[in-house]
Amino acid sequence: MRQLHSRILPFIPVRSIWLTLVSIVLMLQVWLISPDSAAATGVYSMPSLRAGEQTWIIDQAGVMSRATRGELSNELANLADQTGNEVRFVTIHRLDYGETIETFTKQLFEKWFPTPEAQANQTLLVLDNVTNSSAISTGAEVQSLLTPEAAQSVAQETVMVPLRNGNKYNQAFLDASERLTAILSGEADPGPPIVENNVQTEGTFARAEETDDRSATMIVVVLLLAATIIPMATYYIYQAIQS
Numbered sequence: 001m002r003q004l005h006s007r008i009l010p011f012i013p014v015r016s017i018w019l020t021l022v023s024i025v026l027m028l029q030v031w032l033i034s035p036d037s038a039a040a041t042g043v044y045s046m047p048s049l050r051a052g053e054q055t056w057i058i059d060q061a062g063v064m065s066r067a068t069r070g071e072l073s074n075e076l077a078n079l080a081d082q083t084g085n086e087v088r089f090v091t092i093h094r095l096d097y098g099e100t101i102e103t104f105t106k107q108l109f110e111k112w113f114p115t116p117e118a119q120a121n122q123t124l125l126v127l128d129n130v131t132n133s134s135a136i137s138t139g140a141e142v143q144s145l146l147t148p149e150a151a152q153s154v155a156q157e158t159v160m161v162p163l164r165n166g167n168k169y170n171q172a173f174l175d176a177s178e179r180l181t182a183i184l185s186g187e188a189d190p191g192p193p194i195v196e197n198n199v200q201t202e203g204t205f206a207r208a209e210e211t212d213d214r215s216a217t218m219i220v221v222v223l224l225l226a227a228t229i230i231p232m233a234t235y236y237i238y239q240a241i242q243s
Contacts (some may be wrong), residue, residue: 041092061091061129063169085184101133109137157192
């Protein structure tokens, strides 16, 4: 019995060490296999910004080219100088768990512009490139030009159409900038992009004349085959009976 205890006891510390190592490995695997949660974007991780700052584009998702960012910055800076209306575009890569693009945009809008006075002439358009979803928030003064319906159309049509047509992010934001600039400058709303319907409705079915011609041809072919095969079959049957 003493010998048995002396054999078991030395293995107890080894087992404890082994379980500890397994636990550490599992924790590391969870941390390494789930980098997306660590990379998710929350309002708390966004840089600070306030009305009047010359920051128009924050492309955290990295979906815009340098040329596009430069062109957009120039357009939005000119819009702010000429009208006092400020527009900002933000892209993120992955939302926090339980967050939606609408709640994120609203919270970011309130973080950057915490008072009604600061929000008055502001427009914020945010895109999450993982879900390809976008949302927009606007201030009270902006809504006299950019109605809620038009704002939603910008976010859900002007931005979305190029994305559905091959993830054309640069085109999506250039189109959004052009439309917002027109509306916020007091010009007529150019409207959402026209979606072309490439479904072919002609040529799928045969015309009545073609159907009649095909039917007549098939009848002639069947009659010719019958005229050839029936006499031959009759002859062979007759010969079989005679023999």
